[in-house]
Amino acid sequence: MSNIRITKQFSFETGHALYGYDGKCRNVHGHSYKLSVTVIGTPISDNNNVKFGMVIDFGDLKKIVKSEIVDVFDHATVFNKNTPHVELAKELSDRGHNVLLVDYQPTSEMMVIDFAEKIKKHLPENITLFSLKLQETDTSFAEWYAADNA
Numbered sequence: 001m002s003n004i005r006i007t008k009q010f011s012f013e014t015g016h017a018l019y020g021y022d023g024k025c026r027n028v029h030g031h032s033y034k035l036s037v038t039v040i041g042t043p044i045s046d047n048n049n050v051k052f053g054m055v056i057d058f059g060d061l062k063k064i065v066k067s068e069i070v071d072v073f074d075h076a077t078v079f080n081k082n083t084p085h086v087e088l089a090k091e092l093s094d095r096g097h098n099v100l101l102v103d104y105q106p107t108s109e110m111m112v113i114d115f116a117e118k119i120k121k122h123l124p125e126n127i128t129l130f131s132l133k134l135q136e137t138d139t140s141f142a143e144w145y146a147a148d149n150a
C-alpha cells in the first residue's frame with residue numbers, strides 16, 4: 001500500500017512580543033497564524049473499518065491539533081517566561097487576560113518546534129508527523145520537517 005501525506009489547515013489569533021529583539025516585534029503585537037499539519041501513513045485497507053480508505057480521519061487530526069494548539073494559543077498572548085516579560089504577563093493575567101508563558105522565545109521557528117513535539121505525542125502509532133508550516137504573516141513562515149530532524 002502506498003504512503004500518502006494528508007494535510008489539515010488551522011488558523012488562530014495570537015499575541016506575542018520578542019523580548020530583546022532589535023526591531024518592531026519587541027512590542028506586544030499579534031498575528032493571524034495559519035498552521036498546516038501534514039501527516040503520512042497508509043490508507044486503512046480493511047473495508048469493514050469505518051475509516052476505510054483514510055490515513056487518519058481529518059476530524060481526528062483536527063481534535064488533536066485543536067486541543068493541543070489552537071484552543072491553547074487562540075486569543076492568548078505568548079511571552080518568554082525566561083525574560084522580564086513575566087512581570088507584564090503576571091499583570092495581564094491578574095487583570096483577566098489570557099496569557100501563555102512558554103520556555104522559549106516565541107518566534108515562528110520556536111513555536112513550530114513546540115507544536116511538533118505536542119502533536120507527535122498524540123498521533124496514533126501508525127501515523128507519522130511529516131511536516132508543519134506555521135505562517136505568521138502573508139510573507140513569513142517557518143517549517144518543521146521530520147526528515148530534517150531524524
Ligand SMILES: Nc1nc2c(c(=O)[nH]1)N=C([C@H](O)[C@H](O)COP(=O)(O)OP(=O)(O)OP(=O)(O)O)CN2
Nearest residue numbers: 018023024025031106107108109136137138139140
Ligand atoms: N526569523 C524570524 N524573524 C522574525 C520573526 C520570527 O518569528 N522569525 N518574527 C518577527 C515578528 O514577530 C513579525 O512576524 C514581523 O515579521 P515580518 O515578516 O518582518 O513582518 P512585516 O510585517 O514587517 O513583513 P513585510 O515584509 O512587511 O511583509 C520578526 N522577525
Ligand SMILES: [Zn+2]
Nearest residue numbers: 016025029031
Ligand atoms: Zn510577531
